[in-house]
Each structure stands twice: as structure tokens, then as C-alpha cells.
Amino acid sequence: MSTSRRHFLKSTAAAGLAAQTLAAQSAKPISASDHIQIALIGAGGMGSGDCEASQKQPGVKLVAVSDCYDGRLTRAKERWGNDLFTTRHFEEILIRKDVDAVLIATPDHWHANIAVAAMQAGKDVYCQKPMVQHVEDGKRMVDAQKQTGRIIQVGSQRVSSIVYQKAKDLYEQGAIGELNMVEAWWDRNSATGAWQYSIPPDASVDTIDWERFVGPAPKHEFDPKRIFRWRNYRDYGTGVAGDLFVHLFSGMHFITSAIGPTRVYAAGGLRFWKDGRDVPDVLLGLYDYPKTEHHPAFNLALRVNFVSGAGESSGFRFVGSEGIMTVGNGVTISKTPRETEPGYTVETFPKEIQKEFIKEYREKYPQSNPTADAIRPTAEEKFMPPHGYDDEFDHHRNFIAHIRSRKPVVEDAVFGFRAAGPALLSNMSFFENRVCNWDPSTMTLV
Amino acid sequence: MGSGDTTSAVSLPGVELAGVCDLYTGRLARAKERWGNQIFTTRDYREVLARKDVDAVIIATPDHWHAKITQDALAAGKDVYCEKPMVQKIEQGQAVVAATKQHGDRILQVGSQYVSSLVYIKARDLLTAGAIGELNMVEAYLDRNSAIGAWQYSIPPDASEQTVDWDRFLGTLPERPFEATRFFRWRNYEDYGTGVAGDLFVHLLSGLHFATNSLGPTRIYATGGIRYWHDGRDVPDVMLALMDYPKFTLELRVNLKAGLPAENFGFRFIGTEGVMTTSYNSVTLAKTPRETEPGYTIDTFAEAQQKEFLRNYHRQYPQQRPIADTMRPESEKSSPPQKDSTPTSTTTKTSSPP
Numbered sequence: 001m002s003t004s005r006r007h008f009l010k011s012t013a014a015a016g017l018a019a020q021t022l023a024a025q026s027a028k029p030i031s032a033s034d035h036i037q038i039a040l041i042g043a044g045g046m047g048s049g050d051c052e053a054s055q056k057q058p059g060v061k062l063v064a065v066s067d068c069y070d071g072r073l074t075r076a077k078e079r080w081g082n083d084l085f086t087t088r089h090f091e092e093i094l095i096r097k098d099v100d101a102v103l104i105a106t107p108d109h110w111h112a113n114i115a116v117a118a119m120q121a122g123k124d125v126y127c128q129k130p131m132v133q134h135v136e137d138g139k140r141m142v143d144a145q146k147q148t149g150r151i152i153q154v155g156s157q158r159v160s161s162i163v164y165q166k167a168k169d170l171y172e173q174g175a176i177g178e179l180n181m182v183e184a185w186w187d188r189n190s191a192t193g194a195w196q197y198s199i200p201p202d203a204s205v206d207t208i209d210w211e212r213f214v215g216p217a218p219k220h221e222f223d224p225k226r227i228f229r230w231r232n233y234r235d236y237g238t239g240v241a242g243d244l245f246v247h248l249f250s251g252m253h254f255i256t257s258a259i260g261p262t263r264v265y266a267a268g269g270l271r272f273w274k275d276g277r278d279v280p281d282v283l284l285g286l287y288d289y290p291k292t293e294h295h296p297a298f299n300l301a302l303r304v305n306f307v308s309g310a311g312e313s314s315g316f317r318f319v320g321s322e323g324i325m326t327v328g329n330g331v332t333i334s335k336t337p338r339e340t341e342p343g344y345t346v347e348t349f350p351k352e353i354q355k356e357f358i359k360e361y362r363e364k365y366p367q368s369n370p371t372a373d374a375i376r377p378t379a380e381e382k383f384m385p386p387h388g389y390d391d392e393f394d395h396h397r398n399f400i401a402h403i404r405s406r407k408p409v410v411e412d413a414v415f416g417f418r419a420a421g422p423a424l425l426s427n428m429s430f431f432e433n434r435v436c437n438w439d440p441s442t443m444t445l446v
Numbered sequence: 447m448g449s450g451d452t453t454s455a456v457s458l459p460g461v462e463l464a465g466v467c468d469l470y471t472g473r474l475a476r477a478k479e480r481w482g483n484q485i486f487t488t489r490d491y492r493e494v495l496a497r498k499d500v501d502a503v504i505i506a507t508p509d510h511w512h513a514k515i516t517q518d519a520l521a522a523g524k525d526v527y528c529e530k531p532m533v534q535k536i537e538q539g540q541a542v543v544a545a546t547k548q549h550g551d552r553i554l555q556v557g558s559q560y561v562s563s564l565v566y567i568k569a570r571d572l573l574t575a576g577a578i579g580e581l582n583m584v585e586a587y588l589d590r591n592s593a594i595g596a597w598q599y600s601i602p603p604d605a606s607e608q609t610v611d612w613d614r615f616l617g618t619l620p621e622r623p624f625e626a627t628r629f630f631r632w633r634n635y636e637d638y639g640t641g642v643a644g645d646l647f648v649h650l651l652s653g654l655h656f657a658t659n660s661l662g663p664t665r666i667y668a669t670g671g672i673r674y675w676h677d678g679r680d681v682p683d684v685m686l687a688l689m690d691y692p693k694f695t696l697e698l699r700v701n702l703k704a705g706l707p708a709e710n711f712g713f714r715f716i717g718t719e720g721v722m723t724t725s726y727n728s729v730t731l732a733k734t735p736r737e738t739e740p741g742y743t744i745d746t747f748a749e750a751q752q753k754e755f756l757r758n759y760h761r762q763y764p765q766q767r768p769i770a771d772t773m774r775p776e777s778e779k780s781s782p783p784q785k786d787s788t789p790t791s792t793t794t795k796t797s798s799p800p
Contacts, residue, residue: 071748072748265688303583
């Protein structure tokens with residue numbers, strides 16, 4: 001069967017029509033006793049992880065899996081049972097009446113088309129980050145969510161993490177005073193961390209639906225690296241910005257209630273992993289966040305280094321007028337109370353003038369005798385989640401809970417686009433050698 | 447800065463202070479209190495340059511006077527120690543460089559002391575020796591959290607138009623009424639200073655260029671804002687910059703309200719095989735050897751394919767038992783000799799298995 005783009009467009013249009021009636025019917029709460037049947041579209045590393053986390057939720061059953069590589073369909077049956085429906089064509093999943101929700105974990109260049117088609121077909125959607133590969137696709141997703149009334153949750157699990165909820169609570173309680181800067185980073189130092197994923201020995205045009213993989217991307221001859229290591233290519237992925245900056249944006253936006261920067265600049269380069277990839281392995285970005293009702297104006301600095309001789313780590317530093325909040329596996333607060341007096345620099349004044357200055361200074365700032373009450377803990381205050389805590393599980397629990405309740409999710413299409421937008425603008429800034437301006441409230445380029 | 451520079455200079459053998467020039471008379475009085483009544487003092491720097499008993503001058507005026515006085519001093523046959531930044535405006539740079547060429551027998555040294563620091567010589571040696579492999583990124587930072595750190599310097603009670611030569615301070619700038627804050631806290635104003643970039647980025651850039659033998663970046667972007675010190679200043683108190691060097695990316699950060707108990711200054715040099723961190727008085731090296739094998743991600747392949755993959759993989763990367771020789775120092779810290787102690791640098795090392 002032909003898998004050309006035209007075929008895809010035709011079949012999704014038909015699915016869309018059928019969906020509108022279906023959407024109206026099924027946008028009702030699903031009781032806890034009813035099973036929710038899910039399907040996986042894109043059964044690679046992330047998709048398989050999502051699928052495991054989803055199936056751990058009570059009342060969730062996996063019924064179908066789609067992938068462009070046959071080996072992954074075989075593997076899905078090995079893992080999740082022979083009775084699974086498997087296909088190379090996601091459209092065959094969207095037309096199934098026994099599928100309530102789909103997990104979309106394809107390469108980035110397929111996200112928007114499949115997610116919109118799925119919502120139009122009446123499915124709820126869990127879509128991997130970044131929500132879209134191109135800024136122009138964001139509005140299409142937001143509109144589809146509105147028009148169909150389906151649940152869409154984007155897959156930055158930090159938004160459901162109790163660690164980030166704790167950080168949000170502490171931030172809102174004023175734990176670090178007035179925020180002025182955020183730094184966030186994700187350093188890696190390994191081949192698999194740098195997306196050199198394994199290529200199966202049987203990879204070939206016989207086992208892989210290459211045309212279907214390429215889909216909306218520019219035509220290219222078969223190359224197993226481009227499908228199994230798709231993050232390395234701008235045709236299919238979004239580089240470190242779309243893979244990792246987007247997580248940092250999601251986490252930071254959740255904690256501060258920020259909606260996005262107005263100005264974006266990124267710099268970096270391909271320093272080490274020169275394996276044919278066309279995206280940088282070191283990328284740094286600077287972002288201007290203007291004052292809103294939720295936070296003062298501040299600057300964000302992001303960093304991803306895939307050649308980090310400093311070792312692998314990821315985290316955030318929120319810097320405020322009265323302390324620093326570090327977010328990683330847990331949350332750490334270190335407080336520094338403001339100075340009680342400004343101090344002086346008088347040693348270049350004549351002795352007589354120094355005396356006069358200090359006399360006036362002491363009238364204004366009387367020498368206080370420290371009391372025991374004035375002693376503050378110097379140690380950091382550290383909050384850790386329970387041992388074995390899994391935010392991925394919580395993110396899927398939220399997704400399933402909202403499928404049942406039909407209440408809006410936190411990380412919906414608007415939230416997802418507000419994280420993906422500045423990540424994609426980072427790429428635009430880097431590749432086009434320019435500063436990008438963004439309106440985070442309307443989610444448009446300026 | 448000028449008094450600090452002078453104290454350092456006169457502590458060297460054979461160096462004598464002959465004269466002091468300042469626009470606030472209190473500083474001239476203070477100079478005599480500190481360094482003796484015999485020294486010549488004046489409000490007019492040209493009177494210092496005209497003196498035959500002066501071999502060299504320390505220029506520690508506000509930034510907007512650096513270029514002019516440096517050029518006049520070189521022309522008057524003086525050697526020059528000029529505080530950083532060497533110039534206030536980019537257009538002044540070529541002229542100062544030309545003046546040093548024109549007066550080729552004169553010495554000009556700019557006052558970023560890291561270029562003479564044992565710590566940065568050690569850092570340069572380690573980088574050159576490949577201690578962290580190939581450099582790909584540098585972070586440099588200076589965080590402060592105090593009023594004085596944010597340039598809220600003291601204003602003497604007798605500050606007035608009588609004690610301060612306001613017109614000479616303004617120099618070629620447009621006239622404006624006397625304002626003690628603008629004179630004593632000149633770093634807060636673009637008219638006289640250069641903000642955190644000229645005061646602090648310039649130190650970080652000097653140290654970086656010295657340690658990496660770099661000439662400079664080809665592309666520069668900076669952002670920030672006035673976040674806390676809303677005292678009438680017109681320069682940012684938080685500033686971040688990204689700069690493209692031919693082989694690495696530099697990130698610079700200065701935050702004058704950094705939520706920290708003490709000033710934090712330093713560099714992180716990131717390489718393919720380690721990280722080197724420098725501070726005022728130490729260099730710390732932590733090494734991470736490159737992977738000996740790439741690893742694999744095969745759990746989404748069919749079982750038969752996984753087996754075949756692993757057979758091929760282990761043919762290519764035979765399984766090895768780690769040996770003691772592969773252990774690398776987790777971190778190695780070097781510090782220059784401390785005052786009043788034995789003149790050897792200290793080194794500490796801890797090793798851990800791969």
C-alpha cells in the first residue's frame with residue numbers, strides 16, 4: 001500500500017469528519033470502573049517508556065502499536081502480548097473504535113500531523129515533547145484541542161513531579177526573595193546521551209517503511225542512521241533545544257508561572273560528535289522574561305553540553321534577592337538575609353572626614369548587639385522526594401485521571417507550545433545567526 | 447583602586463611615590479596622611495606629567511578619562527599602569543594602541559591582575575598540557591551580594607563644589623549640575639563608567655584570554671537588567687553574555703544581587719576529558735576519561751535482534767575487567783603558596799575507579 005503524504009492527508013481528512021460526531025459523543029467523564037484503552041504510535045525508547053508508565057495505571061489497557069520499523073512491532077508483541085494489533089500505519093489505529101487515547105512518541109516531524117489527526121478522530125492524546133517541530137504548527141495544535149475538546153497532554157513529566165510542585169510552593173512562599181535570574185542546564189558525556197542510539201542488525205528497506213518515516217520531511221535516500229538516530233538531523237528532530245531545553249522551559253514555567261520570554265538568543269557549535277549530524281552538541285541560550293503578575297523581570301540562561309568533561313548532570317538555579325533555590329533530584333534552598341546596613345568605603349577620605357562619616361553612619365545604623373534570635377541556619381535546607389519516586393508515572397497518572405474527569409490538564413497544548421516555542425526559537429537564533437523576538441501571550445514571532 | 451595600586455607599587459623595592467592627583471581635595475589630604483607630607487599633590491594631572499622626577503604613572507581615574515590621560519602620559523615620556531578597562535569607548539582603543547607604538551620605548555600595562563597571577567599561569571599550563579582534553583566551553587562568573595559590591599561607595603560629608611573639581615571630572619562631557627553621587631559612585635553611570643561589563647567582564651576576559659591564548663570572540667550577545675539596585679543608576683546589575691570564540695563558547699555572568707553570602711568569582715573550563723575550575727586562589731582539576739565503548743539502546747528491538755546485536759557489539763568491544771591503572775583523580779586542587787608558610791604550592795588528590 002502506498003504511504004505517500006497524499007494518502008496520509010486523504011485518510012486523515014476522512015477520519016476528521018467521522019471524528020466530529022465521535023468527539024461530541026465521547027467527551028464525557030469515564031467512570032473509574034471502565035477500562036481506558038490506549039495505543040502507542042512510535043514504539044522507540046520514549047514510546048516504550050511511556051507505554052510502561054501508562055500501563056501501570058489502574059484500568060489502562062494497551063490494544064495497539066504502530067511503528068515504521070517491523071522489529072519494534074515484533075518487540076511490542078513480545079513485551080505486551082500477542083493479541084496486540086500492530087501496524088506500520090497510524091491511521092489504522094485512529095479509525096479503531098476500541099482506542100480511547102494514543103501515546104504519540106514518533107520523531108518530532110510527525111508530532112503535529114498525528115496529534116491533530118488523533119484529536120479529530122476523537123482520541124485523547126499524550127504527545128512527546130517538543131509538541132511541534134516548527135513554530136508554525138503550534139497554533140494548529142492549540143486550535144485542534146479547542147475545536148475537538150479532547151484532552152492533550154505534552155510529555156514533559158516534570159510538570160507532574162512532586163519535586164517541581166515543592167519548588168513551586170517554596171518559590172511562591174518567597175523562599176528566595178525577589179527572583180532575578182534562572183540558570184538551567186543538562187550536561188551529558190556519553191555516546192548514547194549524545195543520541196548515538198543502537199541500529200538493529202536487520203535495518204533495511206524491507207524491515208523499515210522509509211517513505212512513511214520521511215513523511216512530511218524532505219525526500220532522502222534510505223539511511224538507517226537517519227531513522228534510528230533521528231534526533232541528530234534537523235529534518236526529523238529539533239536538536240538539543242527541542243529535546244532538552246524544552247524540558248527546562250516546561251519545568252521553569254511550571255515553577256514560576258512564567259509564560260515565556262520576549263527575546264531569545266542562542267550560541268554554540270558542533271564540537272565533538274562529528275558523526276554526520278547537522279545540529280550542535282554544545283548550545284547555550286539567553287532569554288528575557290518581562291515582569292508579569294506572577295514574577296518580576298528576570299533573565300534565563302540555558303545550557304546543554306554533550307561533551308561535558310565535568311560529568312553528567314541536570315538542574316536549575318533560581319537566584320533571588322534573599323537566596324538561591326536549586327532544583328535537581330530534590331529542592332535545595334540556601335538563604336542569605338539582606339544586609340542590615342550597607343557598609344562603607346572611607347579609607348581614601350582624610351582621617352577627620354572618616355570620623356565624621358562614621359559618626360553619621362552610626363547614627364543612621366546604630367551598632368546592634370547581636371542576639372541569639374538573629375542567628376540563622378547557615379546550612380542549606382534540602383527537600384527530597386521519597387526513595388524510588390517516579391515523575392513519569394505521575395505524569396501518566398495525571399493523563400489518565402484527566403481522561404476520566406475531562407477536566408483541563410496543566411501541560412495542555414498552550415503550555416506545550418509556550419515551552420516548545422522558545423526552544424524552537426533557540427534553533428532559529430543559532431542557525432540564522434540572529435536574535436529572535438517572541439510574544440509569549442499570543443505565541444507568535446515578533 | 448588607585449590607592450590599592452599605589453600601596454602595592456610602593457611595597458616593591460626601589461619604588462617611591464612622588465605625586466598624587468585627584469579631583470576631591472580630601473583624597474589629596476589623605477594621600478599626605480598615608481604617604482607623607484613630602485609628596486606633590488594637585489587637581490591637574492598635567493602638572494604630574496610635566497614633572498621630571500616622575501618615571502611612571504598609575505592611572506586609576508573613572509573610565510571616561512583613561513584614554514586621554516594614558517595618551518598624554520605616553521607622550522610625556524612616562525610609563526603607564528592603567529586601570530581596566532583600558533578605554534571607555536571602543537573607538538578609543540586603536541588610538542591608545544597607536545600611542546604605545548608611537549612611543550615604543552614606553553611601557554603600558556593594563557590593570558587586570560589575573561594576567562600576572564600564579565593561578566592563571568597554572569591554569570594556562572594545565573590547558574596547554576591537555577589536562578581537560580579539548581576545550582569546548584567556558585563559564586566565567588562574578589557574583590556579589592552587597593551594597594558596596596554593587597558600587598554604593600561612601601560619599602564624604604564634605605563633598606561639595608568647593609572640595610570637588612566637578613568641571614574637570616566632567617571633562618568633555620556636557621555640563622550638568624554638581625551631584626556627589628555621580629562623582630563618588632561613577633561606576634553606576636554610563637557617562638563615566640562602563641557598568642559591570644567594563645568593571646568585571648573585562649577581568650574575566652583578560653583571565654580567559656591569558657589562560658587560553660585567545661585573541662577574542664567573533665560574535666557577542668548580552669542581556670540583563672536593573673533588578674535590585676534601583677538607586678538612580680543607568681547600568682544593569684544583572685548581565686549575561688554569550689560569546690563565540692573560534693573553538694569554544696563563552697558564557698559570562700555578573701549578578702550584583704546573587705543571593706549568596708560572599709562574593710563568588712571564577713571560571714569553569716569544560717573539555718572533552720575533564721573540567722578545570724579556577725577561583726581567586728586555586729585551580730581544581732577533575733578528569734573524566736572518555737568512554738572506552740559507546741554502550742547500546744536495544745530494548746525496543748525484537749529479542750532475536752538484540753542477541754545478534756550483542757554478539758556483534760562484544761566482538762567489536764571485548765568485555766574488559768577494569769584495572770587499577772584506569773583510575774583517574776576525581777579532583778586535584780592546586781593553590782599558590784600562602785603568606786607566612788612554606789613556599790610550595792599545595793596539591794590534593796583523590797582517586798576513584800572508572
